[in-house]
Amino acid sequence: MLRHRHRRNNYLLLLVVLLSPPLISCLNEEGVYLQRAKLGFDDPNAVLSDWNSLDETPCKWNGVVCDSATSSSVVSLDLSSSNLSGPFPSILCRLKGLSFISLYDNFINSTLSEDDLALCQSLEHLDLAQNYLTGALPTGLADLPNLRYLDLTGNNFSGIIPETFGTFQKLEVLSLVENLLEGTIPAFFGNVSSLKQLNLSYNPFSPGRIPPELGNLTNLEVLWLTETNLVGEIPDSLGRLGRLTDLDLAYNSLTGPIPSSLTELTSVVQLELYNNSLSGELPATGWSNMKSLRRLDASMNELTGRIPAELCELPLESLNLYENNLLGELPDRIADSPNLYELRLFQNQLSGKLPPNLGKSSPLRWIDVSTNKFSGQIPEGLCLNGGLEELLLIENSFSGVIPPTLAECRSLLRVRLGHNNFSGEVPAGFWGLPHVSLLELAGNSFSGGIAKTIAGASNLSQLILSGNDFSGSIPEEIGFLDSLLEVSVNDNKLSGSLPVSIVNLGQLVKLDLHNNELSGKIPSGVHSWKKLNELNLASNDFSGDIPDEIGELSDLNYLDLSGNQFSGKIPVSLQNLKLNRFNLSNNRLSGDIPPLYAKVIYKDSFVGNPALCGEIDGLCEGKNRVKDMGYLWLLRSIFILAGLVLIIGLIWFQLKYRKFNNTKKSFDRSKWTLMSFHKLGFSEDEIMNALDEDNVIGSGSSGKVYKVVLSSGEAVAVKKLWGRSKSVRDYQSSDDVEKGNNNNNNLQDDGFDAEVETLGKIRHKNIVKLWCCCTTRDCKLLVYEYMLNGSLGDLxxxxxSGLLDWPIRFKIAMDAAEGLSYLHHDCAPPIVHRDIKSNNILLDSEYGARVADFGVAKVFDVNAKGSKSMSVIAGSCGYIAPEYAYTLRVNEKSDIYSFGVVILELVTGKLPVDPEFGEKDLVKWVCTTLDQKGVDHVIDPKLDSCFKDEICRVLNIGLLSTSPLPINRPSMRRVVKMLQEIGNVNQHNSVGKDGKLTPYYYEDASDQGSVV
Structure with a gap:
């Protein structure tokens, strides 16, 4: 309505211009042209409200700049980020002096035709980046004689780059980043000698080599070819680009060695070659020529050999060679780099010692050499300049003690020394570093105790000391650290009782102290651990009663108190918990087992408690010995006699009833039809006999879902659908369906046939497995694999919801995306799910995700033009793509929209439709909140802020997937790739205003592995 109102006002304004007498309307000709351009825009933010026809000239209008000499001729129009929509206004080209146009970051749509720009002969700068333009690149752009700057980044241009783009006369900047361009990178770009920047990244080009002709561009300063499907070797000719400052060839399939000619790039500041298949050694010489080099990233390749000493003498700001196969020691001379502040060499085969002078002559801030074969001690001067923030040395063979100098390094934020050969006591000051959020010392031979100085570690959220020789008691001061989320000090030699203050840790999610020598009682007040997910006190010497308060910890799903001296009764309140791990074995518990746990499947949870009793074979040993044996025998005799009478009566009744019952049963069984899709280890009888109300785990309008535990101990889920519906044989023709015809003799489809047809023929680890189906006249059964953690929506x-930390949520998004990608791209023909939502994503015991419920899935004809029309809307409120709701036309882009909503759910923790949003849904709420309040008000507050950067990047994928225009939504294959880049790659890029990516580095090597 707002846009229509503005358009109506624009027409009224034009009438005023046309009908008003000359004394009132004295706007010059160029102002009239701009007024007409305004009429073609929808302007919801009223940024053009001051474009007033009563003015003499437009020179004071918003975004308009006039020639200072004439004060009337328009030379520049800048309407960047104005939320304007509509086609490109070709009438602007009638402004003869116009040399600058920027409509960056708007909603300019449709195609850009040759006629739109033919008259813009004075144009020097054209920026249409981040819009919605489609179609082929206009060949006539090269005919503009004065054009120096052309940025079409972030649109939907397709097809090949036209040959005319090799004939620009004065062009200095060409940016075609993030479009849908095809073909290969053309060699004719080598003819545009005026080029200073050539940015072609993130286009789905066909596999092709880097044209050697690009070496002719001697004025080139930026060559950006990230993710452009490059293959083959890097041509030597690139070494001729003497003015080049940024060479980015990342995310391709380049092979062969790094040519020595690249060391002749004397002006290069950034050299980015990561994520290719480059092999061989780094060039041995020539690095001394590259005096300007500040960042070298050759990560994720197949490089071998040593790091050249000459390279280490350069004043690098960042040296990234991680995930290679580099061999040999790190040269001592790398420590002499005066500007070195970031050293990331993780996941290689590097060996030897770290240079002893590392950090003494450079402002070192981050060092990550994890997952190599380094040995020796930590250099004492790492923090000599007082700026070290991250020290990440996990999975090496370092030894010795922590240098005392690190105990004074108050700038440290993250310390990970796990899985090395360190020993000795940790310096007292090291425990209390005030800014450290993560302290990991696991898998070493550290000794001594946890010092009381830990009270100073006010920012500590993760304390991981597992697998060492720490001894003594846990200090009372640990209870002062109210930011602690995880305390893992298992497999040590700690003794004494738990400090009373430990119950003050209200943010605690994990407490793992198993396999120590701790004793005493669990202090009262543990009900304050409202967010606790895992409590493991196994294999200690704790005693006393199990606190009844543990039953109040609603988020707890892992409880292990085995191997202690706990006594008394098991609290009945533990039945309130939904536990995946439950172990109270080998204690001194007595009394009855709570009814919920008095089942055979929990037997191992209670063994080793001689005085514990319950209806489980093997327990209650000796408890039922009755002192008066004569009285016991009398009772037994009475029961035996009554039992005999009952048995005789039952036998008589059975003989009379068997004939009738067998006939009926035989008739009924003959009605069942079993269709299996996998090799089964059970029969239909075993399934049907377990369909009672005690096993119901869910219900809906079409039936119920049961959990059935088979004789093998395996569980399956059974969906029971009632009522007769159309079978495959009863379906109408596709023409009838598309025309909306109905057959009154057929009932509404319950989705059974679609589910069977779809799940019966596909196999994927992220698609729920359909074991078999059983059908009869009035009942249909679908037997699936059982998913222990239920649906994502329910959880x-x-x-x-506190169980779902960010790494788990990311894993769920990754799994579901791969399942959907399989349906869209790997099934022949492709399958459109049509009801993607969080309730249809099921989670196994490890939170692995499976896409489920294919009751409305449709096979999609890839050869058909356009999308497929449906007679009714399928899907769930809040997840339905806008074009589907309006047109009933569906394709895979509808699924992508729904999946985008699921991503927004994972990021925000909010429902897709909620009264909190008013008339908005989740997508609109997120967009509005981002604009008005910022990202911090969108992200689920339950998520750890240390993952904020990664969460924001996933949020961007969700927003891209829920774009109002289907053409702007990425394919599921592309979504999977973007998620993989976030999860597996330690460097991520985001597009800035200039179209250039700004590198982002993960916090450390191990974080990437913990996500996926």
């Missing part, structure tokens, strides 16, 4: 929007 995410319940009190147990």
């Amino acid at each position: 995410l929007h319940s009190t147990k």
Whole structure:
């Protein structure tokens, strides 16, 4: 309505211009042209409200700049980020002096035709980046004689780059980043000698080599070819680009060695070659020529050999060679680099010692050499300049003690020394570093105790000391650290009782102290651990009663108190918990087992408690010995006699009833039809006999879902659908369906046939497995694999949402995306799910995700033009793509929209439709909140802020997937790739205003592995 109102006002304004007498309307000709351009825009933010026809000239209008000499001729129009929509206004080219146009970051749509720009002969700068333009690149752009700057980044241009783009006369900047361009990178770009920047990254080009002709561009300063499907070797000719400052060839399939000619690039500041298949050694010489080099990233290749000493003498700001196969020691001379502040060499085969002078002559801030074969001690001067923030040395063979100098390094934020050969006591000051959020010392031979100085570590959120020789008691001061989320000090030699103050840790999610020598009682007040997910006190010497308060910890799903001296009764309140791990074995517990746990499947949870009793074979040993044996025998005799009478009566009744019952049973069984899709280890009888109300785990309008535990101990889920519906044989023709015809003799489809047809023929680890189906006249059964953690929707929007930390949520998004990608791209023909939502994403015991419920899935004809029309809307409120709701036309882009909503759910923790949003849905709420309040008000507050950067990047994928225009949504294959880049790659890029990516580095090597 707002846009229509503005358009109506624009027409009224034009009438005023046309009908008003000359004394009132004295706007010059160029102002009239701009007024007409305004009429073609929708302007919801009223940024053009001051474009007033009563003015003499437009020179004071918003975004308009006039020639200072004439004060009337328009030379520049800048309407960047104005939320304007509509086609490109070709009438602007009638402004003869116009040399600068920027409509960056708007909603300019449709195609850009040759006629639109033919008259713009004075144009020098054209910026249409981040819009919605489609179609082929206009060949006539090269005919503009004065054009120096052309940025079409972030649109939907397709097809090949036209040959005329090799004939620009004065062009200095050409940016075609993030479009849908095809073909290969053309060699004719080598003819545009005026080029200073050539940015072609993130286009789905066909596999092709880097044209050697690009070496002719001697004025080139930026060559950006990231993710352009490059293959083959890097041509030697690139070494002729003497003015080049940024060479980015990342995310391709380049092979062969790094040519020595690249060391002749004397002006290069950034050299980015990561994520290719480059091999061989780094060039041995020539690095001394590259005096300007500040960042070298050759990560994720197949490089071998040593790091050249000459390279280490350069004043690098960042040296990234991680995930290679580099061999040999790190040269001592790398420590002499005066500007070195970032050293990331993780996941290689590097060996030897770290240079002893490392950090003494450079402002070192980050060092990550994890997952190599380094040995020796930590250099004492790492923090000599007082700026070290991250020290990440995990999975090497370092030894010795922590240098005392690190105990004074108050700038440290993250310390990970796990899985090395360190020993000795940790310096007292090291425990209390005030800014450290993560302290990991696991898998070493550290000794001594946890010092009381830990009280100073006010920012500590993760304390991981597992697998060492720490001894003594846990200090009372640990209870002062109210930011602690995880305390893992298992497999040590700690003794004494738990400090009373430990119950003050209200943010605690994990407490793992198993396999120590701790004793005493669990202090009262543990009900304050409202967010606790895992409590493991196994294999200690704790005693006393198990606190009843543990039953109040609603988020707890892992409880292990085995191997202690706990006594008394098991609290009945533990039945309130939904536990995946439950172990109270080998204690001194007595009394009855709570009814919920008095089942055979929990037997191992209670063994080793002689006085514990319950209806489980093997327990209650000796408990039922009755002192008066004569009285016991009398009772037994009475029961035996009554039993005999009952048995005789039952036998008589059975003989009379068997004939009738067998006939009926035989008739009924003959009605069942079993269709299996995998090799089964059970029969239909075993399934049907277990379909009672005690096993119901869910219900809906079409039936119920049961959990059935088979004789093998395996569980399956059974969906029971009632009522007769159309079978495959009863379906109408596709023409009838598309025309909306109905057959009154057929009932509404319940989705059974679609589910069977779809799940029966596909196999994927992220698609729920359909074991078999059983059908009869009035009942249909679908037997699936059982998913222990239920649906994502139930878990995410319940009190147990705290179980889903960000790494788990990311894993769920990754799994579901791969399942959908399989349906869209790997099935022949492709399958459109049509009801993607969080309730249809099921989670196994390890939170692995499976896409489920294919009751409305449709096979999509890839050869058909356009999308497929449906007679009714399928899907769920809040997840339905806007074009589907309006047109009933569906394709895979509808699924992508729904999946984007699921991503927004994972990021925000909110429902897709909620009264909190008013008339908005989740997508609109997120967009509005981002604009008005910022990202911090969008992200689920339950998520750890240390993942904020990664969460924001996933949020961007969700927003891209829920774009109002289907053409702007990425394919599921592309979504999977973007998620993989976030999860597996330690460098991520984001597009800036200039179209150039700004590198982002993960916090450390191990974080990437923990996500996926």
